[in-house]
Amino acid sequence: xxxxxxxxxxxxxxxxxxxxxxxxxxxxxxxxxxxxxxxxxxxxxxxxx
Amino acid sequence: xxxxxxxxxxxxxxxxxxxxxxxxxxxxxxxxxxxxxxxxxxxxxxxxxxxxxxxxxxxxxxxxxxxxxxxxxxxxxxxxxxxxxxxxxxxxxxxxxxxxxxxxxxxxxxxxxxxxxxxxxxxxxxxxxxxxxxxxxxxxxxxxxxxxxxxxxxxxxxxxxxxxxxxxxxxxxxxxxxxxxxxxxxxxxxxxxxxxxxxxxxxxxxxxxxxxxxxxxxxxxxxxxxxxxxxxxxxxxxxxxxxx
Numbered sequence: 179x180x181x182x183x184x185x186x187x188x189x190x191x192x193x194x195x196x197x198x199x200x201x202x203x204x205x206x207x208x209x210x211x212x213x214x215x216x217x218x219x220x221x222x223x224x225x226x227x
Numbered sequence: 228x229x230x231x232x233x234x235x236x237x238x239x240x241x242x243x244x245x246x247x248x249x250x251x252x253x254x255x256x257x258x259x260x261x262x263x264x265x266x267x268x269x270x271x272x273x274x275x276x277x278x279x280x281x282x283x284x285x286x287x288x289x290x291x292x293x294x295x296x297x298x299x300x301x302x303x304x305x306x307x308x309x310x311x312x313x314x315x316x317x318x319x320x321x322x323x324x325x326x327x328x329x330x331x332x333x334x335x336x337x338x339x340x341x342x343x344x345x346x347x348x349x350x351x352x353x354x355x356x357x358x359x360x361x362x363x364x365x366x367x368x369x370x371x372x373x374x375x376x377x378x379x380x381x382x383x384x385x386x387x388x389x390x391x392x393x394x395x396x397x398x399x400x401x402x403x404x405x406x407x408x409x410x411x412x413x414x415x416x417x418x419x420x421x422x423x424x425x426x427x428x429x430x431x432x433x434x435x436x437x438x439x440x441x442x443x444x445x446x447x448x449x450x451x452x453x454x455x456x457x458x459x460x461x462x463x464x465x466x467x468x469x470x471x
Contacts, residue, residue: 180278180279180280181278182278182280182282183279185340185341185343185344186280186283189286189336189337189341192286192336192337193286193333193337196290196329196330197442199329200329200442201446203325204446204449204450204453205449207449207453208449208450208452208456210453211452211453211454211457212453212456212469214457214460215456215460215465216469218460218461218465219465219466219470
């Protein structure tokens, strides 16, 4: 990297971390929303019976 | 036409479309980013002035463009929600904010890492850098404001208003290098006329930009599904979807 490796590689490393965080947090957020919706469904079913 | 517009923006329709598009966006993003990284790091020639440090642009420039693009998307979605009272607009805006903030952090840190060898400093209170930092504060402000209200609808409206007011910062970021004396270099790609960059360097940059866009599309679709589910938890279509 012509003496610039300590600047170039951290940039690509941080990009990888940011991308991974975005994917992980979005998946987690979606899973939590599905769980809440399922709980609401169970609660509704319990209320009806 | 309006019936079609409202049908298109209906939560069950959007939920289904977002779920279907996510894997496609992710797969195409992986291809575009893979090509951009390999071509940008291994095959693009070193810059005659900046040497190999110029390769930082393959992360820095797409993330900076995306930080502005995502903010504009968020403000437009907020405006649509406020003007036409389409609740989905608030869901899109809420889904955009954390993604845009993360791209802004990436743009600021990679810009700082590029500035050290080129300018001799990690940070300068330069118009471009300062306005990009203000963009990060706006993202944080919009997210904080949305969660600051007990009534979610009020939080959505307040966040939409702030994002619309803050959109004035986007052209300031873009034209700061033209309007003021700036350490930051001027536009090399997004300008009128031919880009002042060789094609061997430009292709990986455009591929990275496409990859960032597709990745944003994928994460937006995932977050949008979650936002729609959270807001429509009691709706009949959600019950049916959960049953199936």
